[in-house]
Amino acid sequence: MAWKRPALTSAVVYKDARAALKFLEDAFGFEIILLIEDDEGNVGHSEMRFGTGTVMVGNEWTAEHKSPASIGGLMTQTVHVQLEDTQDTIDAHCERARAVGAVIVAEPETQFYGDRTYRCKDPEGHIWTFGQTVEVKTPEDWHRDTGLKTTVYKEW
Numbered sequence: 001m002a003w004k005r006p007a008l009t010s011a012v013v014y015k016d017a018r019a020a021l022k023f024l025e026d027a028f029g030f031e032i033i034l035l036i037e038d039d040e041g042n043v044g045h046s047e048m049r050f051g052t053g054t055v056m057v058g059n060e061w062t063a064e065h066k067s068p069a070s071i072g073g074l075m076t077q078t079v080h081v082q083l084e085d086t087q088d089t090i091d092a093h094c095e096r097a098r099a100v101g102a103v104i105v106a107e108p109e110t111q112f113y114g115d116r117t118y119r120c121k122d123p124e125g126h127i128w129t130f131g132q133t134v135e136v137k138t139p140e141d142w143h144r145d146t147g148l149k150t151t152v153y154k155e156w
Contacts, residue, residue, distance in 0.1 A: 028050065
């Protein structure tokens with residue numbers, strides 16, 4: 001089997017990667033695509049898929065690679081996940097996450113750029129943002145509606 005990853009993949013670190021895998025599957029609908037374990041069943045490395053994106057999930061392994069739960073809730077990154085139109089609505093996704101223990105830090109709200117988003121914390125304190133386009137808007141619309149200057153350097 002040839003292994004091909006997306007061009008950009010985030011990695012998140014947990015005190016208990018196995019519990020995180022279960023939570024991310026139940027709360028967000030992620031799917032485990034790779035799991036490497038040692039002889040005792042400890043997670044050495046794992047990867048999960050959501051749509052066309054992946055995230056690596058692992059245990060703490062150095063002083064620089066810690067879960068927010070181990071460092072007073074601090075973090076230097078958050079992960080944004082974009083739901084496709086064929087998936088749950090953003091509101092249903094939020095309720096699913098809340099039902100299995102995600103702490104919702106920002107309820108679903110439609111943003112000026114046309115996406116409806118919410119933010120939550122997982123059990124170890126990682127912040128996840130989920131979005132879904134509900135109205136296609138252009139940078140000109142954003143400027144008109146907010147006064148913010150937007151420069152698009154390259155089209156997707």
